[in-house]
Amino acid sequence: xxxxxxxxxxxxxxxxxxxxxxxxxxxxxxxxxxxxxxxxxxxxxxxxxxxxxxxxxxxxxxxxxxxxxxxxxxxxxxxxxxxxxxxxxxxxxxxxxxxxxxxxxxxxxxxxxxxxxxxxxxxxxxxxxxxxxxxxxxxxxxxxxxxxxxxxxxxxxxxxxxxxxxxxxxxxxxxxxxxxxxxxxxxxxxxxxxxxxxxxxxxxxxxxxxxxxxxxxxxxxxxxxxxxxxxxxxxxxxxxxxxxxxxxxxxxxxxxxxxxxxxxxxxxxxxxxxxxxxxxxxxxxxxxxxxxxxxxxxxxxxxxxxxxxxxxxxxxxxxxxxxxxxxxxxxxxxxxxxxxxxxxxxxxx
Numbered sequence: 593x594x595x596x597x598x599x600x601x602x603x604x605x606x607x608x609x610x611x612x613x614x615x616x617x618x619x620x621x622x623x624x625x626x627x628x629x630x631x632x633x634x635x636x637x638x639x640x641x642x643x644x645x646x647x648x649x650x651x652x653x654x655x656x657x658x659x660x661x662x663x664x665x666x667x668x669x670x671x672x673x674x675x676x677x678x679x680x681x682x683x684x685x686x687x688x689x690x691x692x693x694x695x696x697x698x699x700x701x702x703x704x705x706x707x708x709x710x711x712x713x714x715x716x717x718x719x720x721x722x723x724x725x726x727x728x729x730x731x732x733x734x735x736x737x738x739x740x741x742x743x744x745x746x747x748x749x750x751x752x753x754x755x756x757x758x759x760x761x762x763x764x765x766x767x768x769x770x771x772x773x774x775x776x777x778x779x780x781x782x783x784x785x786x787x788x789x790x791x792x793x794x795x796x797x798x799x800x801x802x803x804x805x806x807x808x809x810x811x812x813x814x815x816x817x818x819x820x821x822x823x824x825x826x827x828x829x830x831x832x833x834x835x836x837x838x839x840x841x842x843x844x845x846x847x848x849x850x851x852x853x854x855x856x857x858x859x860x861x862x863x864x865x866x867x868x869x870x871x872x873x874x875x876x877x878x879x880x881x882x883x884x885x886x887x888x889x890x891x892x893x894x895x896x897x898x899x900x901x902x903x904x905x906x907x908x909x910x911x912x913x914x915x916x917x918x919x920x921x922x923x924x925x926x927x928x929x930x931x932x933x934x935x936x937x938x939x940x941x
Contacts, residue, residue, distance in 0.1 A: 831891070
């Protein structure tokens with residue numbers, strides 16, 4: 593490689609890096625506008641297959657869109673009322689849970705005292721506080737609720753997006769200078785995104801319902817709240833199920849005892865093993881997976897960039913980027929680096 597080519601390559605890399613930082617700074621600044629828009633996009637993608645299904649029964653599109661939106665709004669308002677009342681009650685009970693925890697730690701303190709190790713219950717509560725996990729879950733749901741306060745704007749945006757959805761592939765082809773629609777990568781990208789989000793949402797709903805039923809059977813308080821949390825965090829594979837289990841198990845330790853909490857943990861493990869290793873691969877295919885490291889880093893990155901909604905949408909956003917890279921020859925190598933299953937990638941190539 594000549595010196596000129598080397599300098600040109602370095603200059604190009606620096607230019608791309610600088611442009612990337614400018615874009616990220618712009619996104620960070622425009623978070624208040626961008627987050628409702630992103631939510632609208634994801635809701636529209638999820639609702640679009642339902643609209644098409646209803647249209648298949650010879651129902652006019654305006655009626656299909658209105659019907660789907662009404663169902664969506666009713667579900668959101670119902671869940672918002674449920675989560676809001678549960679969070680209020682949980683916030684009221686948190687001080688009681690912490691006092692109860694101090695009593696539970698007395699046995700531990702007495703056992704340590706036999707070995708001349710002196711600790712205070714306040715110190716143990718500070719470092720091993722199940723209430724902190726429940727508070728973190730409450731803060732996350734509250735942050736999502738603050739965004740959903742713009743529900744009217746989100747719903748209007750979703751309606752317009754659903755009406756524009758049929759012409760979107762054609763517009764993308766024209767925008768990318770492919771008026772004759774010869775580039776199959778574009779259609780593959782749009783189809784993969786629709787398929788991934790639709791299946792992931794159905795699996796997440798099933799996960800949330802199973803978790804709520806399990807916790808209801810154990811008699812745990814706020815079982816519907818933890819089911820909603822499991823539904824939302826199921827969009828984050830591998831580590832999302834762990835995060836969702838911690839608050840419920842923490843409350844179970846205080847309310848039911850250690851043994852029931854352990855069984856609840858096994859229940860979470862069983863539900864997420866079946867959903868993540870049996871149901872999802874059957875409908876999504878293993879080739880769409882992300883590595884655990886990429887999932888964790890995307891959670892941190894999108895959470896920093898877009899807040900609570902960014903954390904919940906971190907994996908879908910990364911998946912869309914990965915699907916787009918897979919559809920491009922120049923970016924395919926990055927998609928391979930993001931993938932979790934090396935053997936599947938070798939077979940695919």
